[in-house]
Amino acid sequence: MNTVFVNGLVCKNPKDAKPEDFFFPGLDKxxxxxxxxxxxxxxxxxxxxxxxxxxxxxxxxxxxxxxxxxxxxxxxxxxxxxxxxxxxxxxxxxxxxxxxxxxxxxxxxxxxxxxxxxxxxxxxxxxxxxxxxxxxxxxxxxxxLVTVAKAAFGSNPPISDDVLAKAFQLDKKTVDWLQAQFWNSS
Amino acid sequence: MNTVFVNGLVCKNPKDAKPEDFFFPGLDKxxxxxxxxxxxxxxxxxxxxxxxxxxxxxxxxxxxxxxxxxxxxxxxxxxxxxxxxxxxxxxxxxxxxxxxxxxxxxxxxxxxxxxxxxxxxxxxxxxxxxxxxxxxxxxxxxxxLVTVAKAAFGSNPPISDDVLAKAFQLDKKTVDWLQAQFWNSS
Amino acid sequence: MNTVFVNGLVCKNPKDAKPEDFFFPGLDKxxxxxxxxxxxxxxxxxxxxxxxxxxxxxxxxxxxxxxxxxxxxxxxxxxxxxxxxxxxxxxxxxxxxxxxxxxxxxxxxxxxxxxxxxxxxxxxxxxxxxxxxxxxxxxxxxxxLVTVAKAAFGSNPPISDDVLAKAFQLDKKTVDWLQAQFWNSS
Amino acid sequence: MNTVFVNGLVCKNPKDAKPEDFFFPGLDKxxxxxxxxxxxxxxxxxxxxxxxxxxxxxxxxxxxxxxxxxxxxxxxxxxxxxxxxxxxxxxxxxxxxxxxxxxxxxxxxxxxxxxxxxxxxxxxxxxxxxxxxxxxxxxxxxxxLVTVAKAAFGSNPPISDDVLAKAFQLDKKTVDWLQAQFWNSS
Amino acid sequence: MNTVFVNGLVCKNPKDAKPEDFFFPGLDKxxxxxxxxxxxxxxxxxxxxxxxxxxxxxxxxxxxxxxxxxxxxxxxxxxxxxxxxxxxxxxxxxxxxxxxxxxxxxxxxxxxxxxxxxxxxxxxxxxxxxxxxxxxxxxxxxxxLVTVAKAAFGSNPPISDDVLAKAFQLDKKTVDWLQAQFWNSS
Amino acid sequence: MNTVFVNGLVCKNPKDAKPEDFFFPGLDKxxxxxxxxxxxxxxxxxxxxxxxxxxxxxxxxxxxxxxxxxxxxxxxxxxxxxxxxxxxxxxxxxxxxxxxxxxxxxxxxxxxxxxxxxxxxxxxxxxxxxxxxxxxxxxxxxxxLVTVAKAAFGSNPPISDDVLAKAFQLDKKTVDWLQAQFWNSS
Structure with missing residues (x-):
């Protein structure tokens, strides 16, 4: 067997590893x-x-x-x-x-x-x-990364609006409106 | 020194420990x-x-x-x-x-x-x-335990309503109203 | 490679995982x-x-x-x-x-x-x-799970009765009798 | 506070530690x-x-x-x-x-x-x-160190002989006799 | 006891902790x-x-x-x-x-x-x-932080020059000269 | 799938494991x-x-x-x-x-x-x-195992002699000579 995995990821033989395996560019951008x-x-x-x-x-x-x-x-x-x-x-x-x-x-x-x-x-x-x-x-x-608002109101599929209305003390119409929005997650 | 602490809690000498140190009643209630x-x-x-x-x-x-x-x-x-x-x-x-x-x-x-x-x-x-x-x-x-809605809207002191309004896509009046509610945390 | 292993067990892509992967029924029986x-x-x-x-x-x-x-x-x-x-x-x-x-x-x-x-x-x-x-x-x-009596007297193959007789302060005839019993392990 | 504890044991300032703190003699005996x-x-x-x-x-x-x-x-x-x-x-x-x-x-x-x-x-x-x-x-x-026979038959106080008789498939008289023995633990 | 230690360091009650306990300034200098x-x-x-x-x-x-x-x-x-x-x-x-x-x-x-x-x-x-x-x-x-050259040639007290001469394939005069230098450790 | 890996190494089914998997001879030599x-x-x-x-x-x-x-x-x-x-x-x-x-x-x-x-x-x-x-x-x-002298002077490829000369306070000629030696690592 040539490919070894650790944590579900390929683990290279040190002989085959390269400096690029420890490198990433562009964090100045x-x-x-x-x-x-x-x-x-x-x-x-x-x-x-x-x-x-x-x-x-x-x-x-x-x-x-x-x-x-x-x-x-x-x-x-x-x-x-x-x-x-x-x-x-x-x-x-x-x-x-x-x-x-x-x-x-x-x-x-x-x-x-x-x-x-x-x-x-x-x-x-x-x-x-x-x-x-x-x-x-x-x-x-x-x-x-768990972005709280997106996880609560933008999950796929959505959480029941009964749960969210009660948890956030919002009426269900507001919850439904929130669930219809687009939730970005930086 | 008679008192030994581990993780910031008292750690008893086994000679002094009792079964009660491993016991708690009442979970049937x-x-x-x-x-x-x-x-x-x-x-x-x-x-x-x-x-x-x-x-x-x-x-x-x-x-x-x-x-x-x-x-x-x-x-x-x-x-x-x-x-x-x-x-x-x-x-x-x-x-x-x-x-x-x-x-x-x-x-x-x-x-x-x-x-x-x-x-x-x-x-x-x-x-x-x-x-x-x-x-x-x-x-x-x-x-x-981090109850999401309480941590977001019921922290002490409160998080800036600018942050919460933007994060939850709510107007600031709704955020201010939410921050004025009582947030229970079971 | 489609199958990823972690700890020797299949690790699913979150896109393929289902609620049933976190579920087991029947503990009321x-x-x-x-x-x-x-x-x-x-x-x-x-x-x-x-x-x-x-x-x-x-x-x-x-x-x-x-x-x-x-x-x-x-x-x-x-x-x-x-x-x-x-x-x-x-x-x-x-x-x-x-x-x-x-x-x-x-x-x-x-x-x-x-x-x-x-x-x-x-x-x-x-x-x-x-x-x-x-x-x-x-x-x-x-x-x-290491059930003590079964591990001692019911292992496969059996531990030498010289060891068990000395360890448990039993005569070898008793040890041999014990080793001949059936040892359940709940 | 002069004395610092880690894991319930004294943790010396490196300035005060000595080679003897990492040393033990006599393992040839x-x-x-x-x-x-x-x-x-x-x-x-x-x-x-x-x-x-x-x-x-x-x-x-x-x-x-x-x-x-x-x-x-x-x-x-x-x-x-x-x-x-x-x-x-x-x-x-x-x-x-x-x-x-x-x-x-x-x-x-x-x-x-x-x-x-x-x-x-x-x-x-x-x-x-x-x-x-x-x-x-x-x-x-x-x-x-958990010496199995001593933990089973020589604990202080003793385990109920009902438990031990059933677990080890011994009659209670044998269990009682075993519990009366001296159990060394190397 | 009012002071709780974890890892040999004071562990504050959350009620007494302040944002400053999670803050350090000046990394732009x-x-x-x-x-x-x-x-x-x-x-x-x-x-x-x-x-x-x-x-x-x-x-x-x-x-x-x-x-x-x-x-x-x-x-x-x-x-x-x-x-x-x-x-x-x-x-x-x-x-x-x-x-x-x-x-x-x-x-x-x-x-x-x-x-x-x-x-x-x-x-x-x-x-x-x-x-x-x-x-x-x-x-x-x-x-x-173990700075290799300082740990080897600038420890206190010094490592025997016999060890260092052999390990680094240097003559003892060079080792002695090195041990007499000042070793900075950034 | 017959072969299970843990930490990138084969993990045998207990049914297939043998005492030899836990054994190594010859440490008396x-x-x-x-x-x-x-x-x-x-x-x-x-x-x-x-x-x-x-x-x-x-x-x-x-x-x-x-x-x-x-x-x-x-x-x-x-x-x-x-x-x-x-x-x-x-x-x-x-x-x-x-x-x-x-x-x-x-x-x-x-x-x-x-x-x-x-x-x-x-x-x-x-x-x-x-x-x-x-x-x-x-x-x-x-x-x-990181043998310090070999890692410093015998790596493959070699570390720049500018780095080593400065770090070890040696002139570059001495560094070059050291880098040309054979470095054993027991």
Whole structure:
């Protein structure tokens, strides 16, 4: 057998591996932030760099449109995120578990670092008039992304509107309208 | 030094430990489901049984009011959940990560078992006319609980309504109204 | 390559996975406890629910015959167990490691919860006149089961009777007799 | 606070640590094997070398009396063991989990290596006419030791003889006699 | 007891924790690269952000002097590193384990990403005429740093020159001279 | 599908596994120590015993030539090592991480045990006039081996001599000469 798999991914013999298996280019390029809600994540995970397999880390660049570009409330099921701001001004935060549901938020400027612990809802919001850029390390080669509003109102197939109306204290007409919208997930 | 701590909790000398350190009573008692959204979780975690420390498991009983008792969409940041229905009929589901945001749902009857993987949004909803009861194992002695709607709209202090309006595609007046509601978290 | 394996088991593409991959029915059914030693375990592990793979948890229902149904002393090499009594009265216990070999035991009634830490010998014994039922969460998708008496006296091929006679302080004739018995393993 | 604890043990500042914190002498000395069942384990774990804390390994020397010195069937709840024979001839084995309960055994001579997987019952038995010596690595700084016969018949307090009689298919008089014996645990 | 410790570090009650416990400023500032070998690492680990404890990740900024600023061959005992170049041109590489000792190297420009697997010797070298800057995520809240040349020739106390002369195939006079130098460790 | 893989290695059905899958002979044989630097490691890892897969431990025998046989400074990226001296006298040590780079060293005699923590540079040196022998347990089934001098000066292809000259404070002529040598790796 010539092909060996680990974690469901090809594991090369070191003799056949190349530097390119540990490489990915282009993280200096801004990505398009014109679509709602105004942010775009370029995630360098094990799908981009096969050499990351089993190594428990990935890297991301996040671009934000000026005046309100938003990386909406989301969760990484398998990773803590440590972010630093390269350009711009971000209002960021995360909410801790029950029973406190306390919000830890902060306005970050260039060079500031903030931690978003594994499995907690967090967001980043560009409150400046210029594009913002952040880089982040994540503690998994495959962090996963659960965008809360899209998972709730934009799943396929949809969650019963009875559930959502009761959970979000919305009338079913509003829920139905929300479920009919397009939900982007940066 | 007489007191030894592990994971921030007291770790007893085996000579001093008692069977009661591995015991908790009363999981046969239904808990009150009269408050919105109509469910109540009794979680037997390391706070209830100190002997669970470091052992990576906990147990829960969940009671549901008849005709729509809901354990609203939530996430356990540190645990997968395996649930079985003791009484009643539950519509349950979870939504997977980007890019698919696919809903895996099912109607469960007495004796059915379902898995909710770690870090994913999931819910259970009583679609029967009688009270429902479920038991669940969770793969952490301290699973954590992030009720999505409460974390988004009921955090303390609140998340900026600019963020929530954009993330949920709601107008700010609706967001402000939602933030003024009381958010229970079973 | 179409088939991806993780942990030696098929790992489906999320696009192909179905709710049934996270589902197992029938845990409300009592299983037969008429054979010695009078208990029967229905284990819902990764063999029953493929979606449990890598998730570190499983669930079990244990039925006990009235008047002495026994889940005999055994070990789970890869799991801690948290058990709750649904019906009946169980005398349960576990024995800790050297040098103490202390027994932690308790009589459990309906609704009581007890913890059996990973890798320790433990048992449950129905001391009531009616059938007993328990549910348990286990901290592995594949806990393993080492029934002590069967592993010692009923292995295939048998352990040398010199070893067993010395270890158990029995004469070899008794050991040989024991090795000739049928050893059930619930 | 001057004293820092990790895993319930003192964790020294590297500035204060000494080579002796990573050192233990005397593993060349045979230990007494005159007591039943004729073996003696010298375990170099985190209690002997504090520097092993968090490092997941320990080392053991095992001495066996000639003509039947036995390290009786036992389990390490937290460690796999890899053993090599320095002197003598050992009959060794382990029994795997349900449903197979298959015995993997072998006669080992000087220089032979054998693996005993975590959480499985295993034993080593000196079938030679001279003292035997083995060294073993174990995959935990605190492997734990559950000697099966002693845990079953020599726990403190004792397990109910109803349980043991049924589990081991022995009459209660034999169980009571066994429980009255002295159980050594090498 | 008011103070709770985890991993030897203070663990705050969520009620007392503040956003500042998850924050560190100033990563936009270049650090001094004038000292040999011409690089400087600003590591944001658990010593800088207490909220990183148990979360398994840290972040670093690395500055390189123009024309040969070097982050010399080193190892992180507890972390894989994923680095991206913000400014300048770096020649980077790592060497894999025996028996291959193969060098995986590459010239990185702005926006390029490269992985340095846990426990392997790696380096980054500024081959451009302007200062270079890189950011890196590391898969531990406390990665550790073993600068190879300093650990070999600049330890305190020194390693015997017999060992070093033989290991590095150098005469003892050269070893002694090397041991008398000052070894910086960025 | 008949062949199942775990960690990229064949995982046998227990029904097909044999005792030989957990066995390796010959660790009583001294290996050749005549080549520079005068030591030879016989490592019993998962390549030698397939049954070690996933079990997190391996065993090694190390032979040292008299009067200076050296196991040169090296790192195991995935394992802590616990060593005991069977014959002879070894000067051993390891160097801890930045900022201390403190050497922990000791002269070991027969029966002495010493710990070399994961990911730190360590060495063993025979300072006696007779051959020395040691046995070691390592906390991985595949510890890996990074011999520092060989990885630095003997990689394939070579590291740029600009990097090595600067890192080791050597002139490039000396680096070039070193890179032209043969580097053994025991």
């Amino acid at each position: 801004a990505s398009d932030t014109s679509k709602n809600p105004g942010s775009n994540v370029t995630l360098v995970n094990v799908e981009k760099i096969v050499g990351l397999n089993t190594l428990g880390i990935s890297l991301a660049r996040i671009d934000f449109a000026p005046n309100g570009g938003l990386n909406p409330p989301h969760i990484h099921p398998r990773a803590t995120e440590v972010l630093t701001v390269m350009e711009g001004t971000l209002y960021v935060g995360f909410v801790i578990s029950a029973p406190d549901f306390k919000l830890f938020s902060k306005v970050l400027n260039k060079g500031d670092v903030f931690v978003f612990p594994k499995g907690l809802i967090h967001f980043q919001f560009n409150i400046g008039a210029v594009p913002a850029v952040a880089f982040a390390g994540l503690s998994s080669q495959n962090p996963g | 239904a808990s009150d489901t009269s408050k919105n959204p109509g469910s109540n979780v009794t979680l037997v975690n390391v706070e209830k049984i100190v002997g669970l420390n470091t052992l990576g498991i906990s147990l829960a009983r969940i009671d549901f009011a008849p005709n729509g008792g809901l354990n609203p969409p939530h996430i356990h940041p540190r645990a997968t959940e395996v649930l079985t229905v003791m009484e009643g009929t539950l519509y349950v589901g979870f939504v997977i990560s980007a890019p698919d945001f696919k809903l895996f749902s099912k109607v469960l009857n007495k004796g059915d078992v379902f898995v909710f993987p770690k870090g994913l949004i999931h819910f259970q909803f009583n679609i029967g006319a009688v009270p429902a009861v479920a038991f669940a194992g969770l793969s952490s002695q301290n699973p954590g | 009592a299983s037969d406890t008429s054979k010695n030693p009078g208990s029967n375990v229905t284990l819902v592990n990764v063999e029953k629910i493929v979606g449990l793979n890598t998730l570190g948890i499983s669930l079990a229902r244990i039925d006990f015959a009235p008047n002495g149904g026994l889940n005999p002393p055994h070990i789970h090499p890869r799991a801690t167990e948290v058990l709750t009594v649904m019906e009946g009265t169980l005398y349960v216990g576990f024995v800790i490691s050297a040098p103490d070999f202390k027994l932690f035991s308790k009589v459990l009634n309906k609704g009581d919860v007890f913890v059996f830490p990973k890798g320790l010998i433990h048992f449950q014994f129905n001391i009531g006149a009616v059938p007993a039922v328990a549910f348990a969460g286990l901290s592995s998708q594949n806990p393993g | 045979a230990s007494d094997t005159s007591k039943n069942p004729g073996s003696n384990v010298t375990l170099v774990n985190v209690e002997k070398i504090v520097g092993l804390n968090t490092l997941g390994i320990s080392l053991a020397r095992i001495d066996f009396a000639p003509n039947g010195g036995l390290n009786p069937p036992h389990i390490h709840p937290r460690a796999t063991e890899v053993l090599t024979v320095m002197e003598g001839t050992l009959y060794v084995g382990f029994v795997i989990s349900a449903p197979d309960f298959k015995l993997f055994s072998k006669v080992l001579n000087k220089g032979d290596v054998f693996v005993f997987p975590k959480g499985l019952i295993h034993f080593q038995f000196n079938i030679g006419a001279v003292p035997a010596v083995a060294f073993a690595g174990l995959s935990s700084q605190n492997p734990g | 270049a650090s001094d690269t004038s000292k040999n070998p011409g690089s400087n690492v600003t590591l944001v680990n658990v010593e800088k952000i207490v909220g990183l404890n148990t979360l398994g990740i840290s972040l670093a900024r690395i500055d390189f002097a123009p024309n040969g600023g070097l982050n010399p061959p080193h190892i992180h005992p507890r972390a894989t590193e994923v680095l991206t170049v913000m400014e300048g041109t770096l020649y980077v590489g790592f060497v894999i384990s025996a028996p291959d000792f193969k060098l995986f190297s590459k010239v990185l420009n702005k926006g390029d990403v490269f992985v340095f697997p846990k426990g392997l010797i790696h380096f980054q070298f500024n081959i451009g005429a302007v200062p270079a800057v890189a950011f890196a995520g590391l898969s531990s809240q406390n990665p550790g | 001294a290996s050749d120590t005549s080549k520079n630097p005068g030591s030879n490691v016989t490592l019993v890892n998962v390549e030698k015993i397939v049954g070690l897969n996933t079990l997190g431990i391996s065993l090694a025998r190390i032979d040292f030539a008299p009067n200076g046989g050296l196991n040169p400074p090296h790192i195991h990226p995935r394992a802590t090592e616990v060593l005991t001296v069977m014959e002879g006298t070894l000067y051993v040590g390891f160097v801890i991480s930045a900022p201390d780079f403190k050497l922990f060293s000791k002269v070991l005699n027969k029966g002495d045990v010493f710990v070399f923590p994961k990911g730190l540079i360590h060495f063993q040196f025979n300072i006696g006039a007779v051959p020395a022998v040691a046995f070691a347990g390592l906390s991985s089934q595949n510890p890996g």
